[in-house]
Amino acid sequence: MQRTLYTYFRSSAAWRVRAVLAWKGLDYQAIPVHLLRDGGQQRAADYLALNPQGLVPALVDDGAVIAQSLAICEYLEERYPQPPLLPADALARARVRSLAMAVACDIHPICNLRVLQYLKGPLGHTGEEADDWYRHWLAVGFEGIEAELARSGSTRYCVGDALTLADICLVPQVFNARRFKLDLTPYPHIVAVDAHLVNLPAFAVSHPSAQADAE
Structure with missing residues (x-):
């Protein structure tokens, strides 16, 4: 079976998928799509023919x-269910998806590259103003996630005692928080979970610095 992932080393969304593939032991060919070079290779006609959304x-x-x-x-969880990333219990699955969506649906869409480029381009904001935007919305999102983790006492995994999709989403976002110099002091549970997870093999091999296109 041929499996190909179009990816960018620093994309948190792509890192999520790389981590899942690593966790499940699935081989794949990585094809880099540089989000800045050539005006953004994700906007090239050949890539848009593959993925009309123009994203990685x-x-x-x-x-x-x-x-x-x-x-x-x-999809990978359903087609390749072992080892699992969603708990067997329906309520636990809902909690996993809630935390995953807090990152992927609330934080990420308003803090991704094309939003920052629009702020600094057509809207005329400075780089520092765009970074402040990023840190503000990241902090808003992290406040809710931190409260959820504190309520359950989580310090190793987001939900329960095993890796889940929530963890897959959290680790890349914490990496981005450090890139943008967000003060993580108010989020001790997030920091503790990330510290436990980031050195697991699935995250180590999928880490941006371990990718062939890393800069």
């Missing part, structure tokens, strides 16, 4: 193209 990641699995990181992760 995109997964080609057995000839089928799938876009959007959460859709890809759920």
Whole structure:
């Protein structure tokens, strides 16, 4: 079976999928799509023909193209269920998805590259103002996630005692928080969970610094 992932080393969305593939032991060919070079290779005609959304990641699995990181992760979970990333219990699954969506649906969409580029381009904001935007919305999102983790006492995994899709989403976002110099002191549970997870093999091999296109 041919499996190909269109990825960018620093994309948190692509990192989620790389981590899931690593966790499940699934081989794949990585094809880098540089989000800044050549005006953004994700906007090139050949890539748009593959993924009309013009974003990374995109997964080609057995000839089928799938876009959007959460859709890809759920697809991989359903098609390759072992080892699992969703608990057997329905309530626990809902909690996992709630935390995953807090990152992927609330924080990420208003803090991603094209939003920052629009702030600094057509809207005329400075780089520091755009970074302040990023840190503000990241802090708003982290406040809710921290409260959820504190309520359950989580310091190793987001939910329960095993890796889940919530963890897959959290670790790349914490990496971005450090890149943008967000003060993480108010989020001790997030920091503790990240410290436990980040050195697990699935995150180590999928880390941005471990990618062939890393800069």
